[in-house]
Amino acid sequence: MSREHGPAIVAEGLGKSYQLSHRNDRHTSLRDALTAAATAPWRRFRRLSGTDASMEEFWAVKDVSFEVPQGEVVGIIGRNGAGKSTLLKMLSRIVEPTEGSAMLRGRVASLLEVGTGFHPELSGRENIYLNGSILGMKKREITERFEEIVAFAEIEKFLDTPVKKYSSGMYVRLAFAVAAHLDPEILIVDEVLAVGDAEFQKRCLGKMKQISEGGGRTVLFVSHNMAAVRALCSRGILLKKGRIELQDTADAAVDAYMLPEQVDHAGAVRFKPPSGARIWMDDAAVLVDGEPAASAPMGSQISLRIRFATETPTRHPRIGWVLQSASGERLLNSNNRYQDSPAFDEPAATGEIVCDLGMLPLMPGRYVISLWLGDTAIDHHVELETLFFEVTARDLWGLGQIPPPASFLWWPTSYRLSTVASGA
């Protein structure tokens, strides 16, 4: 190659469209003949699996161009459905782009899931070799790093135990340990830190930092953990609806993501039902005095309203939410599974769940809510960091001053002053 110190990654006009109905056209007759003849009950299944011909075409990623110099760590952020995963899958060669091109210089390893290919029946030792080779390592490389991997995962005693007997923590530790000992020139990582306990997440972040700083390696990192993006990445790419909204420093991209110029949804967001979901959210809103509102003065009574729809009437819809600060810290969470809530004992096809938060002691600032909706078995619809709202300052105590925003929460504390007799 002529350009010796060229960028590690060059993407030019990458785009991926899903046109399920068009693409399957020439096979439809064969398939329909088969299914009509023998498998009528499975048509429903096929529709749920998303291969129905009535699906609309859409561009998951469009016109994405960027360059990443060697050794740079780039965070890719954006809401659910912004195209982050599709972009990473194209760069990982898992899906083929519909248009555009990308060139990657160097050995590429991608880590879109922890423990891809792990087999529960095999021992930790066997899985290290299997998973390592699936990730693209040579047997020799795995053998060289075997001790390190085992030490990092802290599974020495269980090396010859089938991983189905591992605790979920051990499983994740082992899986990440294998991946962390990959030695690629370009590493593509998707949201793998969302699993595991806090302590382990910290160690993973440390390891990733070490990888990116020590080896001059290029890293593309997708995460919803804004604190991690700030800590690890030097640059950030913000995606919105499949297009690049902003390319800047990581801090600027995170700020743009978490603190949009203005909350553009007036306190309510509408959702597209995820394919295959049996129950989904139509919209969600923050209510102040019973009305959707994008901002509320400190000390307001706040509620959260979720309107849902179902494929078949469902009993006991489960809603969970997490309130996060603008920089991503999770402040509080709630779930009607664990808290007293009027249950829908009668199956409901559509409905509205209102969660009264009461007076929430939030300091002025931007906040965001992540939402989960499911039935009693699983989550069907997840919208992370989706509902923004702002708390505005107010002179709560009528003292003519506003408390400085030194924390996320305030509390109606009271002070007593009394004199202590000296020398008593």
Place this chain on the structure above:
Amino acid sequence: MNTSTVHDKVEHVTLIRPRPGWIAINWRELWESRELLYFLVLRDVKVRYKQTVLGVAWAVLQPVLSMLVFTVIFGRLAKMPSEGFPYAIFVYTGLLPWTFFSTAVATASQSLLNQQALLTKIYLPRLFVPSSAMGSGVVDFAVSFAFFGCLMAYYGVSPGWGLLAVPALVALTIVASLGVGLALSAVTVTYRDFRYVTPFLIQVWMYLSPVIYPVSIVPSEWQWLLALNPMVGIIDAFRAALLGRPWNLTALGVSALSSFAMLAYGLFYFRRTERRFADVA
């Protein structure tokens, strides 16, 4: 300083772009990641024997139980001709390659569907996923072939020089199984309904293959047509090799050709549909 070592290595350049039409097989990539195939085969073999209560015994039991049932029904009751050999040994020589073929095809055809994470979460030479199903088939075959030795001793049939042809015939069975398995795995991942078709297909296929009957019951001028089914020539050749009866070279030749044609088609179809796997899986 580490970046400089990067440049000292042979530079890997990955070019990603839409590739219309037929995509050639990347032999270099397959060779470079051959260890992955080894670990996938190793996994299949280990899991196969770990998961079953009977372990290795299963590899023997499956053809032996079929042999017993077929011997009673087709040998004793239906008086199926067996070219002068004890029916048990005759049907077992057919079951050896047939069990390999049917297990390998069934496993390979479900392989992509059962391991979707390997399609949607990582890039690897996907041809390896159904191909690895051949590995445990070979191990099963070796075990059930060992049992065949006992059977021969019991009936006092001694094999001749034909035994030397067995490795080549196994290789030919792999060619046929791989061809069918690749095509079916690609169809099944696209049209999930197809997984219910495959078992039926294999069942019908068995009756179209000379497992329970000899090829010789078909008029000789039509045998070449029957041999378009690769398993016809292969099973017949196994009998020739193991029982020391004359070879039907026409049937073997036609079946060998159609095995390779099937492999070529399987590879072609797999590569052509491969780019959509992650989208539909």
